[in-house]
Amino acid sequence: MSSKEAPPSAAAKLRQMLKKKDMIVAPGVYDGFSARIALEVGFDCLYMTGAGTVASKLGQPDLGLATLNDMREHAEMLANLDPSVPLIADADTGYGGPNMVARTVAQYHRSGVAALHIEDQIQTKRCGHLGGKAVVDVDTFAQRIGAAYQTRRRLGSDIVIIARTDALQTHGFDEAMRRLQAAVQAGADVAFLEGVTTADEAREACRLLAPVPVLLNMVEHGATPSWTPAEAKALGFKMIIFPFASIGPAYKAIKDGFVKLKEEGRTGVGGDFTPKKLFTVVGLEQAIKVDAEAGGSLYDKV
Numbered sequence: 301m302s303s304k305e306a307p308p309s310a311a312a313k314l315r316q317m318l319k320k321k322d323m324i325v326a327p328g329v330y331d332g333f334s335a336r337i338a339l340e341v342g343f344d345c346l347y348m349t350g351a352g353t354v355a356s357k358l359g360q361p362d363l364g365l366a367t368l369n370d371m372r373e374h375a376e377m378l379a380n381l382d383p384s385v386p387l388i389a390d391a392d393t394g395y396g397g398p399n400m401v402a403r404t405v406a407q408y409h410r411s412g413v414a415a416l417h418i419e420d421q422i423q424t425k426r427c428g429h430l431g432g433k434a435v436v437d438v439d440t441f442a443q444r445i446g447a448a449y450q451t452r453r454r455l456g457s458d459i460v461i462i463a464r465t466d467a468l469q470t471h472g473f474d475e476a477m478r479r480l481q482a483a484v485q486a487g488a489d490v491a492f493l494e495g496v497t498t499a500d501e502a503r504e505a506c507r508l509l510a511p512v513p514v515l516l517n518m519v520e521h522g523a524t525p526s527w528t529p530a531e532a533k534a535l536g537f538k539m540i541i542f543p544f545a546s547i548g549p550a551y552k553a554i555k556d557g558f559v560k561l562k563e564e565g566r567t568g569v570g571g572d573f574t575p576k577k578l579f580t581v582v583g584l585e586q587a588i589k590v591d592a593e594a595g596g597s598l599y600d601k602v
């Protein structure tokens with residue numbers, strides 16, 4: 301029996317999206333559940349936040365504590381919930397020298413990740429919106445991106461390489477631009493100026509980098525003013541990520557529920573949130589279908 305032609309990879313799909321004029325909007329997801337909710341709402345691109353991954357998987361702050369294995373495993377799970385929806389995943393510093401960056405790109409590619417961002421912070425990195433950051437020199441950064449590009453070519457992969465500079469805070473705008481330009485020369489597909497602080501700076505960065513697409517990191521209450529996708533598009537950005545779009549509301553909702561439980565002995569979970577509702581959000585229908593198509597009847601009475 302012939303099988304259907306394989307659909308395009310998520311990375312190839314993201315490359316197509318980059319060519320269109322629409323803004324690419326990716327909500328931050330930090331676990332399988334938040335990713336499923338983003339898919340339920342109909343987003344056509346997801347962002348795996350490193351900060352959210354470290355917080356949820358390790359219960360730790362975003363200080364470079366996650367290893368390649370932690371991040372890859374998480375990214376693979378997220379990328380494959382719906383492989384037709386591209387996942388942009390945080391890859392921090394690439395986790396070492398050129399050979400480690402090469403392993404990172406190869407492993408993210410094999411895991412079905414559509415795009416990854418690699419930055420110029422030192423290995424003991426921190427969230428880009430904390431003070432006291434330090435960056436490697438421009439040549440080391442260009443080597444990281446060059447290793448990513450060579451790996452992508454070697455594998456025949458469409459994975460989109462996003463170069464992020466954290467140099468704005470310590471070295472100023474001109475040096476940050478120089479770094480992004482060096483990264484583009486080294487093979488980056490998309491530029492990411494971390495911690496942009498004003499609309500003028502944002503507009504100028506997009507102008508100087510054109511035609512290279514620029515990503516905006518819309519961390520709420522960080523260094524960057526709050527802009528909507530439409531406002532970001534008007535400034536010249538092509539992609540926007542909202543890293544805390546799920547972990548922020550989750551914190552409040554979970555905490556409120558726990559306080560209620562502690563004080564009143566009840567969680568206050570809404571009556572519509574039945575066990576079946578939870579499993580439906582995370583793919584119950586698909587699981588039933590797979591079983592039925594294989595001739596099974598395991599879930600007839602679910």
Ligand SMILES: C[C@](O)(C(=O)O)[C@H](CC(=O)O)C(=O)O
Binds near residue numbers: 328351428517543
């Ligand atoms: C984008 C980011 O890398 C992330 O992990 O989501 C973080 C977000 C954050 O911690 O504020 C970053 O900007 O460094």
